[in-house]
Amino acid sequence: MSAKVNLADKLGMFSDHWAPRIVARYNDNEVRLVKVEGEFMWHQHVDTDELFLILDGELEMEFRDRTEVLGPGEMIVVPRGTEHRPCARKGEVKLLLIDPKDMPNTGDPATATIAVEI
Numbered sequence: 001m002s003a004k005v006n007l008a009d010k011l012g013m014f015s016d017h018w019a020p021r022i023v024a025r026y027n028d029n030e031v032r033l034v035k036v037e038g039e040f041m042w043h044q045h046v047d048t049d050e051l052f053l054i055l056d057g058e059l060e061m062e063f064r065d066r067t068e069v070l071g072p073g074e075m076i077v078v079p080r081g082t083e084h085r086p087c088a089r090k091g092e093v094k095l096l097l098i099d100p101k102d103m104p105n106t107g108d109p110a111t112a113t114i115a116v117e118i
Contacts, residue, residue, distance in 0.1 A: 020115040032097040050078045057093030
């Protein structure tokens with residue numbers, strides 16, 4: 001049986017940055033919430049695309065040849081194999097991510113923060 005998920009309530013359950021939380025699952029995907037601030041590392045996902053939906057704040061998605069600036073209600077899909085670096089230089093940003101089950105947030109399990117379910 002499915003139950004509704006209140007994103008604001010879930011976002012209120014944690015305060016750490018760059019540590020995704022799983023709030024739902026469907027098929028072989030995880031819906032994750034994350035709070036970010038500052039710069040993340042350059043990385044890529046060899047086997048999958050990555051979806052970022054900005055809920056609050058301003059995110060800069062850096063690519064090697066350009067930067068896309070995203071605000072609330074905007075999203076971007078980073079194609080598989082594309083080097084990128086998410087940055088939140090103007091304060092905290094709240095994001096919804098849709099990722100394949102167990103995908104490491106850095107593209108490398110050795111350096112990733114493990115997403116936990118809340």
